[in-house]
Amino acid sequence: MARQGTLRIGLAGLGSIGVQVARLLDAGIDGLTLAAVAASDQDKARQRLEGFRTQPRIGTLDALSDTDVVVEMLPARAFADIARPTLERGATLVVASAGALLSHMDLVDVARRTGGRIIVPSGAILGLDAVRAACEDRVASIAIETRKSPASLAGAPYLAQQGIDVHALRTATTIFRGNAEEAARAFPANTNVAAALALAGLGPRETEIRVIADPAVDRNIHTITVESAVARFTSHIDIVPNPENPRSGQLTSRSIIACLRDMVSPVRIGT
Ligand SMILES: NC(=O)C1=CN([C@@H]2O[C@H](COP(=O)(O)OP(=O)(O)OC[C@H]3O[C@@H](n4cnc5c(N)ncnc54)[C@H](O)[C@@H]3O)[C@@H](O)[C@H]2O)C=CC1
Numbered sequence: 001m002a003r004q005g006t007l008r009i010g011l012a013g014l015g016s017i018g019v020q021v022a023r024l025l026d027a028g029i030d031g032l033t034l035a036a037v038a039a040s041d042q043d044k045a046r047q048r049l050e051g052f053r054t055q056p057r058i059g060t061l062d063a064l065s066d067t068d069v070v071v072e073m074l075p076a077r078a079f080a081d082i083a084r085p086t087l088e089r090g091a092t093l094v095v096a097s098a099g100a101l102l103s104h105m106d107l108v109d110v111a112r113r114t115g116g117r118i119i120v121p122s123g124a125i126l127g128l129d130a131v132r133a134a135c136e137d138r139v140a141s142i143a144i145e146t147r148k149s150p151a152s153l154a155g156a157p158y159l160a161q162q163g164i165d166v167h168a169l170r171t172a173t174t175i176f177r178g179n180a181e182e183a184a185r186a187f188p189a190n191t192n193v194a195a196a197l198a199l200a201g202l203g204p205r206e207t208e209i210r211v212i213a214d215p216a217v218d219r220n221i222h223t224i225t226v227e228s229a230v231a232r233f234t235s236h237i238d239i240v241p242n243p244e245n246p247r248s249g250q251l252t253s254r255s256i257i258a259c260l261r262d263m264v265s266p267v268r269i270g271t
């Protein structure tokens with residue numbers, strides 16, 4: 001268990017987000033210890049962690065079983081493999097694959113029963129604090145537009161199902177309109193932002209999303225529009241994609257670190 005005042009952090013996945021989170025933790029944050037890392041290729045993981053000041057345990061998902069907080073940064077299909085055991089033992093789960101959580105909402109009951117916690121950081125989205133505040137009153141609509149380059153959308157199951165070749169597009173094209181629940185199935189690696197927005201606000205079926213493939217952009221761009229009784233607002237963010245995995249942007253690892261910092265900081269800023 002935790003040494004007094006120190007949370008032992010376990011990382012599930014050492015891909016484009018996981019490796020950044022590992023580096024930022026190893027740089028040193030008072031009260032947080034990088035205790036264990038789960039990777040599918042453990043030799044590669046060892047290479048990636050070479051030169052770290054502290055060497056965490058490296059293994060399969062089981063290696064995370066005595067950590068206080070598990071940060072899930074896996075492909076959506078592997079989400080439940082770490083989410084369920086972590087919550088069953090009453091630990092805290094920080095979720096990157098927010099879209100995958102939408103089809104495992106029974107985990108909320110598991111957390112309630114065991115005293116575990118599910119924390120969804122803002123990730124690649126801007127304005128969840130205001131969305132949550134607005135939802136304390138009447139909200140008429142919440143919508144998100146996600147605009148990405150073909151390289152950042154390639155590989156999504158929906159594209160194959162619909163026979164859409166995003167690399168052949170010459171102009172910005174709306175390739176999907178639906179709600180956050182439908183989007184999570186259609187674009188499991190591209191619409192976690194819509195899922196987080198849905199969980200913060202009106203729920204997956206009432207959160208509208210439009211996905212645009214735009215060959216002219218080199219950022220992952222998300223625009224949220226909220227109409228509510230207490231405020232009308234729009235948030236807009238252009239995120240630099242990760243070179244290793246352009247579907248994911250470079251803000252999410254930093255959002256996870258800010259979220260972990262909140263767990264041990266005496267001061268908390270924002271909703
Ligand atoms: N919440 C948000 O705003 C955002 C969420 N994401 C999501 O975060 C997740 C992680 O993203 P990336 O790091 O870019 O993905 P990635 O594909 O680069 O990394 C995932 C890693 O998990 C590893 N992995 C797969 N199965 C495993 C297992 N059973 N045990 C241990 N490791 C395993 C893979 O080998 C890979 O290294 C994805 O689901 C992505 O869609 C991405 C961007 C923003």
Ligand SMILES: O=C([O-])CC(=O)C(=O)O
Nearest residue numbers: 124190191192193220249
């Ligand atoms: O923009 C990003 O970094 C990733 C993204 O759209 C998502 O996962 O929803």
